[in-house]
Amino acid sequence: MSTLRSNRNKYLFIVVSFLLWFPQFLYVPIFSPYMESLGGKYTFIGIVLSSYGIMQLLCRLPIGIFSDVKKVRKPFIIFGMLVSMVSCGIFLFTDSLGWILAARALAGISAATWVAFTVLYPSYFADHEVHRAMGSISFIVVLAQFLGMSFSGSIVSEWGWKAPFWLAVSFSILGVILSLFIFESKEGIEREPLKVKELATVIKEPSLLKVALLSILAHSIIFSTMFGFTSNYALQIGFTKSELTWIVFAFMIPHAIATLFMGRVLVPLLGEWNALKTAFFLASVFTLLIPFVQSKGLLLTVQIFSGFSLGLIFPLLLGLAIEKIAPEKRATAMGAYQAIYAVGIFAGPFFTGIFNSLIGISAGFCFVGVLGLLATLLIIIWGKDHAELAEKSVKTSKAGA
Secondary structure, three states, rough: HHHHHHHHHHHHHHHHHHHHHHHHHHHHHHHHHHHHOOOOEEEEEEEHHHHHHHHHHHHHHHHHHHHHHOOOHHHHHHHHHHHHHHHHHHHOOOOOOOHHHHHHHHHHHHHHHHHHHHHHHHHHOOOHHHHHHHHHHHHHHHHHHHHHHOOOOOHHHHHHHOOHHHHHHHHHHHHHHHOOOOOOOOOOOOOOOOOOOHHHHHOOOOOHHEEEEHHHHHHHHHHHHHHHHHHHHHHHOOOOOHHHHHHHHHHHHHHHHHHHHHHHHHHHHHHHHHHHHHHEEEEEEHHHHHHHHOOOOHHHHHHHHHHHHHHHHHHHHHHHHHHHOOHHHHHHHHHHHHHHHHHHHHHHHHHHHHHHHHHHHHHHHHHHHHHHHHHHHHHHHHHHHHHHHHHHHHHHHHHOO
């Protein structure tokens, strides 16, 4: 394949990947307030927000396995783009809370097809460039989230609640069209399909299960706060809908910067487990502070530190998830990891919505803040075990020498 065609395939795939996520995050900052304006109670809002996660929990692993069995990725990518378009269309044409729940569940199914994206894109690169490929596509996800969320408050303030959904449908249609033209090589289609026995062995790997549990807690925090109820709280303390853009900026810019800072500074300085412990502790502290903040400036400051702390956590967990997995099983491990952490995308908003309804919106932030402290405690325990194993390994190797 020529370099020109290879680059064209990569760029087209990057654009399609962007168009999967951008429409879905165009409405996230205004989504909870929008449902509240339609009469939705916090418990119901929590159910709608959690449906996005539960559909990923149910669908991500089956999509990955079925994709391996059929030995193709492109049809699943096109399917994901189509489901995303339908989801955005339902939001646009209905004010029914029941249909809004169905639309958000469909968005979760669309997000579940990301497994196929993350398997196909690295195939455009040489083996030694796979990490660069994953870095590029991870950046596109953050960019789509940031750009999508940045302007939704201003768009609603200017043109009304439905305006983000009009834009989302338009970009989704473009994404469906472009997805028809992405390239999938026919080479290697005779590879052996995934074995259920192998899948079970990988899922039972203790290190993967530990990291997956921590990821459940981390996703519970972010999907209950920035991707959940933070906008509701901001509106309660005096933010206007257009000013929600500043909340997004304050959170997402440090969130993106933290990814670079983590690998180049924090991990070399503290080590993986200490860096993770520090990041989780800070994330929990700044989440617990939110209910005590009554001024706009202070909430923006808290968002800066919260976004940075959570931005450190996710790449750390991603690396730790496959660190002890054999290279030939890492794709299976990643599929299992993504499916397991979807529990947090579901459970966090679901229980936060219940707490908010029963006690008040401050209770939800306290709940997920405590989850962060629980994660910190688990890391302290598991970090000691990790250090002891590492020390034994060093002693064994010295004795053998």
